[in-house]
Amino acid sequence: MKTNLVFNPFEKFSETSLAVAGASFILFSVLLFWFSGQSNDGIYHVTYQSGIQLVQAIIEALSYTFLPFLLLIFAGKMVNPKTRLVDILNATIVHRIPMTIGILLMQLPFLKKVTDAIIKAAQTNTLQQLSIATLWISTITSLVMLALLVYSIVLLINGFKTASHAKKPWHYILFALAIICSELIYRLGIYPFLSERFT
Template identity: 35%
Template sequence: MKMIYNPFERLSTNSLLIAGILLTVAGGLLAWQFSAHYDGVLDLHFVAETQLQTPFIELLINIACLGLLLFLAAKKINPKTRQIDIICAVLVSRLPFYLMTPLNGGGRIYEATDRLQQMAVNNDIKSILPADMMLLAILGFVSLLFLVWFFALLWNGFKVACNAKGSRPVWYFIGTVIAAEVLSKILILYTL
């Protein structure tokens, strides 16, 4: 059970790196297959269609932003922190996002959210389909669980990488994730 939220204490750096790279490639292919965008460190959005290179560019930006900023924060906590350990934490922690992409099989999530947006624009909320609401409610619940899993993986990887103790690393971690989200959004906006 501990491997699900903290593989960093049990697996070697090489194993984590290889797993992280393979997961990232699989995540990019899944995003392309299921029309998903990772348009921010903490974001997953579904669209009508995605070009093959788009999720890979987004992943590269997300991983670079989060990896660099977490590494800088970790160095403040422990100057002996290795960059490879932070990169492994970032790569492996993205697994929950990749596992959510198949939820858009057949474009169901995209179509339901698009219908809901159109109803909101037209001020026609009364005609919401119960099936759409159920689908979006389930997606919201699953997304929340997977986001918690992402943070558990990322925090545990960060904590192990820099041997974090006390409350100061928690604040560094939170601030860094927020900064990485903002930076990644800006870079993705101007890159794609």
């Protein structure tokens, strides 16, 4: 079914195809973040950082890719000892694709203009002076970004399910714990270190 192709490509494509697609987008995201001056201050959160160095963008990409991978492979092995590393890795890198597309969309000139206007208004306490058009565009953009984030999580869940044959509620509790822990480790440990090291 086409819905399975969209929401669970791990059952339809070969592991090589998934790995190439995921790795290509990870590489593209590094260049995109470096070019656009954006940084991942969380596994699933992006912030502006003017003058971000290419090395930092690379280390961030490796961190927000392999940290969830390591915790998810641990969870996957607890669910099913036969869980393969390559399947969890593919799920981890492929699920970043929608978020990378979202960041690319944010580089559209009219969206950048809206974002800059909102940031400036927030800094000068003049949010009430923003135009209705700016607010509507901002709202729609936020909803699109939220949809892409949800889609990413769905891809990761389905990838984990396919890789480990997760079925029971406690399997998904392990999945959730792995993601929450990876977010906390990255946000509270890795990102502060990188931010201090490269600024």
